[in-house]
Amino acid sequence: MYFASDNSGPVLPEVMAALAQANEGYAMPYGADPIMEEVRAQVREVFEAPEAAVYLVATGTAANSLALATLVQPYGTVFCSPVAHIHEDECNAPEFYSSGAKLTLVPGGDKMTAEALRATIGKEETRGVHGPQRGPVSMTQVTERGGVYSLDELAALTKVAKEFGLPVHLDGARFANALAALGCTPAEMTWKAGVDVVSFGGTKNGCMGVEAVILFDPSRAWEFELRRKRGAHLFSKHRYLSAQMAAYLRDGLWLEAATKANAACSRLAEGLRAAGASFLHPAEANMIFAAFPRHAHQRLHDAGAKYYLWDGELEGDPDEVVGCRLVCDWSASAENIDRFLELVRG
Amino acid sequence: MYFASDNSGPVLPEVMAALAQANEGYAMPYGADPIMEEVRAQVREVFEAPEAAVYLVATGTAANSLALATLVQPYGTVFCSPVAHIHEDECNAPEFYSSGAKLTLVPGGDKMTAEALRATIGKEETRGVHGPQRGPVSMTQVTERGGVYSLDELAALTKVAKEFGLPVHLDGARFANALAALGCTPAEMTWKAGVDVVSFGGTKNGCMGVEAVILFDPSRAWEFELRRKRGAHLFSKHRYLSAQMAAYLRDGLWLEAATKANAACSRLAEGLRAAGASFLHPAEANMIFAAFPRHAHQRLHDAGAKYYLWDGELEGDPDEVVGCRLVCDWSASAENIDRFLELVRG
Amino acid sequence: MYFASDNSGPVLPEVMAALAQANEGYAMPYGADPIMEEVRAQVREVFEAPEAAVYLVATGTAANSLALATLVQPYGTVFCSPVAHIHEDECNAPEFYSSGAKLTLVPGGDKMTAEALRATIGKEETRGVHGPQRGPVSMTQVTERGGVYSLDELAALTKVAKEFGLPVHLDGARFANALAALGCTPAEMTWKAGVDVVSFGGTKNGCMGVEAVILFDPSRAWEFELRRKRGAHLFSKHRYLSAQMAAYLRDGLWLEAATKANAACSRLAEGLRAAGASFLHPAEANMIFAAFPRHAHQRLHDAGAKYYLWDGELEGDPDEVVGCRLVCDWSASAENIDRFLELVRG
Amino acid sequence: MYFASDNSGPVLPEVMAALAQANEGYAMPYGADPIMEEVRAQVREVFEAPEAAVYLVATGTAANSLALATLVQPYGTVFCSPVAHIHEDECNAPEFYSSGAKLTLVPGGDKMTAEALRATIGKEETRGVHGPQRGPVSMTQVTERGGVYSLDELAALTKVAKEFGLPVHLDGARFANALAALGCTPAEMTWKAGVDVVSFGGTKNGCMGVEAVILFDPSRAWEFELRRKRGAHLFSKHRYLSAQMAAYLRDGLWLEAATKANAACSRLAEGLRAAGASFLHPAEANMIFAAFPRHAHQRLHDAGAKYYLWDGELEGDPDEVVGCRLVCDWSASAENIDRFLELVRG
Known part of the structure; x- marks a missing residue:
């Protein structure tokens, strides 16, 4: 009777088997393993995003912090829910990775509303050089309180972001659970709804420790790679991250x-x-x-x-x-x- | 015929078996798993250091950067070899984790000499508030060019550090290879030789991705934990780190x-x-x-x-x-x- | 009819005269000028704080950010009013100087209440290593909306901070205006009320550009000096900062x-x-x-x-x-x- | 007989007079003062650079650190002389302002040579994502040991930078002394020689505390303004910085x-x-x-x-x-x- 968290259960047998299989022989380190090629192709197909840049890290906090660091300047601010994981549960990792950006909390509950988001963004950056500059909007799907944004709700939020010319991040630590709940396609829940970068969780849903960061616009991909290495999140024996994600995405597992x-x-x-x-x-x-x-x-x-x-x-x-x-x-x-x-x- | 690096080979069968075994049932996340208890006891026994604080991360760069960040102030400098991994191969991770500390290169080759180290430390901090302040000495064992410091060489370097009241870090990405070469005890190669904090590598020697950071003086242990979480290096499914390290240390594997x-x-x-x-x-x-x-x-x-x-x-x-x-x-x-x-x- | 701000008016004639007088001959740079000796003595006398460490910078944001950086860890948070200058008007300078600490806003208006502060601090740090750690309380006197905390109000807030073992910072950009309004002594409005570090403003009250940072507990004075230099706020021709502050404090000007x-x-x-x-x-x-x-x-x-x-x-x-x-x-x-x-x- | 430094002498009488004159009446703060308009025009005329962005700060370290922070990424490195002020005398300010970039020392003496610079840049960034990425070249004119780069020497260095597509910074704390020595125009010693950003010193040459940062390419001007504010280097009573620089540049003073x-x-x-x-x-x-x-x-x-x-x-x-x-x-x-x-x- 273990209902403490979805990070306390075992790894899926298919993922364990994939790790065992990946353990045969030798593989180039640091993401140059052939399984990563497969993962990249899988993600692009699953997300109907042939241009997307795809990277793997081992923790959700790393995925979120690195994703946000490519979207916000140190003198900027991230808009998020007052109960967002990035605000409450990451011990200032987003501030660390962004070199000191701020998080601006959108008043309300667990889910942000478009109205509250618009009002909050509108108030920010009215002080010229004195206040923080507007940065990305970060949404969490599944939310921290077990809710799921509908596609309309997501689109309403990203529309507000786009009105202000701001990029959108989706913290998808429980991406698959949300998708299963909505019954839509991954593309519909992300780039078709206006999302620019996704933290695509594997760990909570049966992997050992792997999260993908998907940048639908690959123009900052190299910056992401450098930030990942500088953050010490580039794995030398990368094939074992790749193997998890490949098994996870294979045949709809x-x-x-x-x-x-x-x-x-x-x-x-x-x-x-x-x-x-x-x-x-x-x-x-x-x-x-x-x-x-x-x-x-x-x-x-x-x-x-x-x-x-x-x-x-x-x-x-x-x-x-x-x-x-x-x-x-x-x-x-x-x-x-x-x-x-x-x-x-x- | 794969001699590219010791990070391109397979994981030891005993480590794979331990991962499979750890996959039974449920375990508390974030380092509260029972296997971590075992690892802590193993490390303390192997290092004859009953008070040591022991933490696991998944990459050597994380181990080094987090260890150094607890030893150097942002206005300080780390003394190291010009070819040290922390200087050449970590894409500024030590600078990132230390909030902008400097690395001062000790002139010479791969191995630092006590004379060069003394001269270099002596020159630093002669400008009062204007220059960086002296910080830890970081040694690499096995060195980047395949050398092994003798116990006397280690002691000579740490003696210089102690003359100036500076702490000592050992980058032991290949700790076991050095120990096997020297035929001494882990304690002799570390705290008995004047080392304060060790990055104890597992990945390059047959693990999947696990490194221990061992702080012989546990007074900064809580700070280390906070820095690890803030750096996004605290694993939720931590048991799979623990299991690797426990198997690695078991029966002298x-x-x-x-x-x-x-x-x-x-x-x-x-x-x-x-x-x-x-x-x-x-x-x-x-x-x-x-x-x-x-x-x-x-x-x-x-x-x-x-x-x-x-x-x-x-x-x-x-x-x-x-x-x-x-x-x-x-x-x-x-x-x-x-x-x-x-x-x-x- | 210029009522835009107290930073748009002229410098006091006595301060201008002091600058002219300080311009005679030569003086050692970087705070080793003899006028700084005088300033230190003046501040200690005015504040009845013979042990206090006293430093000068040229902007209020520098005073606040450097003061807070000595009081909060990068994995910590500062408690302040939602309209605090440090939150709204410093373009993330406190986050920058603290290497990425957070600001936690105490719900309510311009002035914090002890009840709201206690509730806010209480909620923070209930997540162990996952959330930010409690850091200093920062109060603004005169507040951003022209209010003045009474001595009782100040004491009630600092009492809450002390219950949690937290240090207290006072943003006194308009310190003199508050003091004139309360009619109390500088000691009463600061250390006797539980304040640990003060940003003591001169610029808005007739100086050209000078603020003192006063640390009643001098144990972190050297750290402050290093942070000031690293922040590029140590003036080479420091005598012109000293001269302003000396004239400002002389004869109750x-x-x-x-x-x-x-x-x-x-x-x-x-x-x-x-x-x-x-x-x-x-x-x-x-x-x-x-x-x-x-x-x-x-x-x-x-x-x-x-x-x-x-x-x-x-x-x-x-x-x-x-x-x-x-x-x-x-x-x-x-x-x-x-x-x-x-x-x-x- | 005071030859300790050019920062220990008095301020030029013309600069003092300008401060007194600027003290009449009211002026908008934060750089919106009319004297700053004049300064901008003066700098653009003196440097024959009608598009240049011009900003004032009060210390040389601020000028250098802010300039470099707009030119280097946190995962990059700055190339400079081993005795550069930015390396030896700024207590890690460049590392701080750049969020942890590195400084790579070009072997040799006080003056960099084009050959040594080319060799040093060439070696950097040969490790892909693992090492720091190449960033700006920073030259000091007058050098730290009293030398003056000839126009040919400057051009040879900037040519190397341009070969690698890198921007060039000039630390001109003693810009005027170098110019007087060379007898050339400011344009010839800067943008015509391939310099992109200049720290143009006033303090050491008779001002009270003012340095201009001149960006010949204004495309990063707004970023510079935000970084200046975030660094707490935007003066509220800015007219007193403007007045110094205006007097300094007037009539060739x-x-x-x-x-x-x-x-x-x-x-x-x-x-x-x-x-x-x-x-x-x-x-x-x-x-x-x-x-x-x-x-x-x-x-x-x-x-x-x-x-x-x-x-x-x-x-x-x-x-x-x-x-x-x-x-x-x-x-x-x-x-x-x-x-x-x-x-x-x-």
């Missing part, structure tokens, strides 16, 4: 894994709803923010279930309702979900 | 692999010497810088041998002597070495 | 100038009130944020009065009320103020 | 002052030569590096003469020859020089 995770999440959410839980945020992909009485949390805890309480403690009035976050990855079993629900119901 | 690499290198060097090659640098561990006639390089090239020419091109006067670099990893076979030598002899 | 500016502001504010203007913020020192009908702004504009409209344009419905900012410096004459008021009244 | 300084230096050098002193470097502008017996230094010291010993101490064998640096500014009087020489002769 990535979507299959995300579909499983989302389905597990739905099963869990429905069961919670039936058990009387309330929801702090709509569960649109593979994350649930739900609340139910403390006694249920206590039963789960005693049974060894792993997940984060979102507000409040395990100790206290047994009948008080306490929120929690539950995340499903590809490996979540119906059996574990049902056992979890049984414990909730008591 | 790391030394066994290095001993194999060094032995392969010796066989190759002896054969080259017998074939009349000259040596640009003494081959003391697993790297050879040798020179022999171009016609031999051409035969090797035609037969598919992979290695770097060090000065000069493949095309030209067949009898001209051309230098090259040859690196052996744990997987180098006697068969391939002998075939290589046969081609050299013509 | 600084307080006299601020008292004049505040009195001019009061006269202007009273006149505006009498003329029916409303106030966007209480005018507690030398800045007014007032609103009156557009036709009055148009008359003022036609007569050559200089000041900033705060919201809205000069063109439009003549009867609509439009806000503006009016700042008085030491040189504001009763004659100009009365002429301004006459034009407001129409 | 700047060249007149430099001519005086150079003439004083010649008188001093000739007298030293006659007295049997030797010269460590040719004295081509307003700096002398000379050596004479210690007893002469001791007499000078006792008589209160101020200058730096270059190698060696005041105490020791009276007959030993000890080097020193002597700098003349515009204010050096024949009387003081002759008295100095008399003391040398003993």
Whole structure:
């Protein structure tokens, strides 16, 4: 009963097999391995983007920070949600990689609205040389609270960015889960919706540690390569990053894994709803923010279930309702979900 | 016949097996996995350093840059060899991670001498607030040209550093190869010789991508953790770093692999010497810088041998002597070495 | 009728005279001039702080950024008002000087409240290594909207900082105006109220370009000196900074100038009130944020009065009320103020 | 007898008068003062560069660091002399402003030669993404050891830079002294010789604290403005920078002052030569590096003469020859020089 995060589950067997296979013989280092050729072709095909520049790194924070560093100047600012991972969970990595750019938080909740974004961008850069200069808009899909922007919502946000001539970054640490939820194509959720650069996550969806950065406009590709090396994110034994991503993209494995995770999440959410839980945020992909009485949390805890309480403690009035976050990855079993629900119901 | 680098060979089977085993079930992310507990205990035992702080990253540049960033101020300078990896091969990563510190090159060759180091440090910081302030000394073991500092040489350099109150970093990307060459203990080659922080390489010696940073004085451990996260080098699925390092250190696998690499290198060097090659640098561990006639390089090239020419091109006067670099990893076979030598002899 | 800013008026005659006098003969550069000795003694006496480290720079942004850089780590965050100069008007200089620290905005208005500050600090650093670490609290006195924190308000804020073990910075670009308004001693408004480092402004109150940074705890003084030099803010002909500050502090000139500016502001504010203007913020020192009908702004504009409209344009419905900012410096004459008021009244 | 540096002498009376005059009335801040209009026109006329972008800062280190930051990427390197001010005397300011670029030292002495520059640039960037990328060439005129590059020497260096497509910066802290020595036009010593950006010094040649940065290609002007503000080098009471530079450039005052300084230096050098002193470097502008017996230094010291010993101490064998640096500014009087020489002769 492990619902703490989608980074605590095992690696997909197909990815493990690909690593074993990649281990045969010798390969040129630093991205010159032949599997990387394959990855590049796969990404371009999957995204219908034959010109895209494609790079691999091993952490989501690296993908985001390096992507943003190519889009913002040190005297600029990035527009994002107040709960964006780049703001709350990366220990100033975007500020570090951008040599001291700012993050401007768009007021509101988890999802940015086009209106709030327009108002926020509009206010910035009204002080000439004195204030930070407008930089990229960064959206997160799946959002930090388990929401999924619709294609219309994405397009409305990127339209605002384009009005101001600003580039758009998509933090897709859970890209596949969002895509599975929307049922659209990768192109529709990215460049067709106005996205310029994507952090395309693999780690949370069954890889060992690999994320792609996809630049639909390759004009800053060489700069990206230099920044990646300078950030110490260029792997010498790069074939093992390539092998993960190649297996992940082969035969739709990535979507299959995300579909499983989302389905597990739905099963869990429905069961919670039936058990009387309330929801702090709509569960649109593979994350649930739900609340139910403390006694249920206590039963789960005693049974060894792993997940984060979102507000409040395990100790206290047994009948008080306490929120929690539950995340499903590809490996979540119906059996574990049902056992979890049984414990909730008591 | 792949002698291009020790980062182009396969991962040790024991390390692959450990990754497969680590893939069972769930584990807490970001270094809270139980295997990391084991790694910490192993490193402390191997280095006879029960207080040491131990962290894992995936690239040697990350290990070096993060280690140095905890030792130097932005207004300081790092003393190193003119051919140090941190100076020539990391695309300004040390400058980036240290927020703009300088690297001061100690005149001379590959290995620093205590005299040159003392003279160089002495000259620095004679301008008060105007010049950079003295910072750490960084040594590389195995050196970039395949040399190994003796324990006396190491101690002489760290003695100079201590005279000036400066900390000492050891870039041990090929730590195991140096240790196998010297036949001393890890403690003797590090803290007993005056080293404060070590980049302890795994990748080049048969791991997939893992390096440990060992701080013998743990007082800056938390700062290191924050810098690692801010640098985007904290892995979410950390168990796969831990598993590599645990297998590497288990039952002396790391030394066994290095001993194999060094032995392969010796066989190759002896054969080259017998074939009349000259040596640009003494081959003391697993790297050879040798020179022999171009016609031999051409035969090797035609037969598919992979290695770097060090000065000069493949095309030209067949009898001209051309230098090259040859690196052996744990997987180098006697068969391939002998075939290589046969081609050299013509 | 020049009320655009207190940085657009002339330099005090005493300061000009001091510059002329300092121009005799030769003086050692870079802060080793004898006048700097005098300044150091003056500041220590005025602030009743015999141990304080005292440094001069030429811009307020330099004073703030360098002060904050000694108080915050690159992986930390500074707590400040959402309208703080360091956030809105310094083009990311604090982020630059701190090597990429963050600014966390305390929700609310111009003045921070202790409650909001405590809640904001409390929320930060709940994510361990993932989020930024808590850093200094920075308060602005006079605030950006012309308010003055009472001694009790200052103490309440610094108390919160101390609860969390955080240092406190005071942006005193208009320090003298605040002090004149409160009628307390410099010590009471700073270290006795819990302030650790002050940006003590001279430029806006009649100097040519000089600000002191005062570190009540001198333990990081040398670091400050190095950061100042590295930031290119150490003046070679330093005596001309010293001379300004020495004249400014001599015989209470600084307080006299601020008292004049505040009195001019009061006269202007009273006149505006009498003329029916409303106030966007209480005018507690030398800045007014007032609103009156557009036709009055148009008359003022036609007569050559200089000041900033705060919201809205000069063109439009003549009867609509439009806000503006009016700042008085030491040189504001009763004659100009009365002429301004006459034009407001129409 | 003050020959310690040209930053320890008084400000030119014309500059002081201009400051007094600029102090009348009100002026818009941050470079929008009308005197800055005049300065811009003057610089463009003096340099025959009608398109040039012109900015003022208060220190030479700021001028150099900001200029270089617009010319080099964080993953690049600046080519300069091993004794360049930007390398030895700016406490890592260029590294700071460029977000961590490197400085690559061109082997040789004070003056770079085209051959050494070509060889050094050629070696850099042969490692693809692994090493720093080639960036600007920075030359110093007058050099740090008192030499003056001829127009041919300058052109030979910039030709090398252009071969590699690299921009050229000129550190002209003593620009006027070099120009007076060469007797050419400002255009000939800059853009006609292939220089792209100049740090045009005023401070050392009789101003209080002002340096111009001149970008002959204005395409990066706005970036420069943002970097200047972010570096805290945009003055609010900017008119006092403008006034200095306007007076300095008016009616050839700047060249007149430099001519005086150079003439004083010649008188001093000739007298030293006659007295049997030797010269460590040719004295081509307003700096002398000379050596004479210690007893002469001791007499000078006792008589209160101020200058730096270059190698060696005041105490020791009276007959030993000890080097020193002597700098003349515009204010050096024949009387003081002759008295100095008399003391040398003993």
